[in-house]
Amino acid sequence: MSFTQADILKALSTVEDPDFKKDLVTLGMIKDVTVSPESVSFTVVLTTPACPLKEKIRQDCEDAVDKVVGANVAINIKMTSSVTTLRDNAPLLPGVKNIIAIASGKGGVGKSTVTTNLAVALAQSGAKVGLIDADISGPSIPVMFNCEFEQPSVKQVNGKNIIIPIEQYGVKLISIGFLTPPDSAVVWRGPMASAALKQFFSDADWGELDYLLIDLPPGTSDIHLTLVQTVPVTGAVIVTTPQKVALADANKGMSMFRQQQINVPILGVIENMAYFTPEELPDNKYYIFGKGGGQNLAEKYNVPLLGQVPLVQSVRESGDSGLPAVLKEGVTADVFKDLAKTLARQIAIRNANFTQTQRVELKV
Numbered sequence: 001m002s003f004t005q006a007d008i009l010k011a012l013s014t015v016e017d018p019d020f021k022k023d024l025v026t027l028g029m030i031k032d033v034t035v036s037p038e039s040v041s042f043t044v045v046l047t048t049p050a051c052p053l054k055e056k057i058r059q060d061c062e063d064a065v066d067k068v069v070g071a072n073v074a075i076n077i078k079m080t081s082s083v084t085t086l087r088d089n090a091p092l093l094p095g096v097k098n099i100i101a102i103a104s105g106k107g108g109v110g111k112s113t114v115t116t117n118l119a120v121a122l123a124q125s126g127a128k129v130g131l132i133d134a135d136i137s138g139p140s141i142p143v144m145f146n147c148e149f150e151q152p153s154v155k156q157v158n159g160k161n162i163i164i165p166i167e168q169y170g171v172k173l174i175s176i177g178f179l180t181p182p183d184s185a186v187v188w189r190g191p192m193a194s195a196a197l198k199q200f201f202s203d204a205d206w207g208e209l210d211y212l213l214i215d216l217p218p219g220t221s222d223i224h225l226t227l228v229q230t231v232p233v234t235g236a237v238i239v240t241t242p243q244k245v246a247l248a249d250a251n252k253g254m255s256m257f258r259q260q261q262i263n264v265p266i267l268g269v270i271e272n273m274a275y276f277t278p279e280e281l282p283d284n285k286y287y288i289f290g291k292g293g294g295q296n297l298a299e300k301y302n303v304p305l306l307g308q309v310p311l312v313q314s315v316r317e318s319g320d321s322g323l324p325a326v327l328k329e330g331v332t333a334d335v336f337k338d339l340a341k342t343l344a345r346q347i348a349i350r351n352a353n354f355t356q357t358q359r360v361e362l363k364v
């Protein structure tokens with residue numbers, strides 16, 4: 001059976017990306033098609049290395065080409081990725097493709113734990129990831145990354161001090177906690193904290209990043225406003241636990257991002273401590289904080305429930321010991337890896353469907 005490059009492209013134009021509902025050729029996801037009588041090779045460029053549909057898309061491509069070339073021709077498919085962005089030409093941090101705010105209504109719902117594991121999982125998938133810990137209420141990221149006694153170094157660029165983020169587990173990070181000695185009781189005033197956050201954007205060497213996650217303080221605060229006024233935020237994620245008191249506060253967090261003047265798209269809800277499970281009996285689930293709260297919140301705001309993270313003793317131990325749970329083999333690690341894939345997918349969908357978020361101009 002003879003075939004040309006055009007035949008292969010025609011075959012691949014029958015393969016649809018399930019998220020974007022368009023074919024891969026139209027989406028520009030097929031590159032470098034080469035043909036010979038014995039083989040066909042091409043590259044599929046996904047919108048994120050953490051693509052949960054990677055294997056399905058690869059298989060669909062193989063099946064489509066197989067029908068055209070016949071059984072004796074080798075099909076070589078290279079799966080690669082280029083994370084999408086709406087931040088091209090952004091005045092601040094143009095090398096950062098997506099800025100993701102991680103927020104919660106109530107304190108202690110596990111926002112930093114989730115952010116830490118998401119960041120590491122995204123980095124493990126091959127993405128370039130940064131993390132800003134802006135949680136002045138208790139910056140816990142340095143402990144969770146086992147770098148609480150480290151200090152980021154500073155370099156001089158054109159007479160200006162530029163902070164070099166610390167790199168741990170493949171994630172570049174800066175924490176507001178690095179600015180204070182670990183045991184000192186610094187009470188951050190709003191303007192001080194806001195100035196520090198601005199500096200993390202304007203005077204830090206982030207280089208090229210696919211995802212920059214921002215761990216925000218619980219509730220709604222000056223820091224939230226500073227964030228949306230300083231950079232256009234790609235989207236926000238709300239972390240909550242299932243009980244009523246947490247959900248009530250999560251509602252407020254949602255509403256803040258949805259306010260007309262702020263208007264940051266909500267990428268979804270993460271329900272942490274969704275149920276307790278003993279590590280050795282992962283099928284036993286005890287809904288100690290109630291059931292279905294995260295789902296109800298997501299439905300109310302018409303956003304996806306990105307995932308449910310169980311309450312597991314080892315997650316707390318991992319956080320305290322500075323070795324994130326996602327780095328260990330097991331069911332909990334898989335939960336965080338799936339969560340990272342779902343988030344990356346929502347970011348890609350958001351970038352395909354929305355226009356750029358604007359930096360917020362508030363009269364204060």
Ligand SMILES: Nc1ncnc2c1ncn2[C@@H]1O[C@H](COP(=O)(O)OP(=O)(O)OP(=O)(O)O)[C@@H](O)[C@H]1O
Binds near residue numbers: 111
């Ligand atoms: N899924 C989980 N299973 C077990 N322990 C958890 C889980 N999620 C969080 N924790 C533990 O709960 C405590 C609070 O978590 P974390 O510091 O992440 O919350 P937070 O919402 O960021 O708090 P803050 O209000 O300080 O911002 C930590 O000790 C953490 O290890």
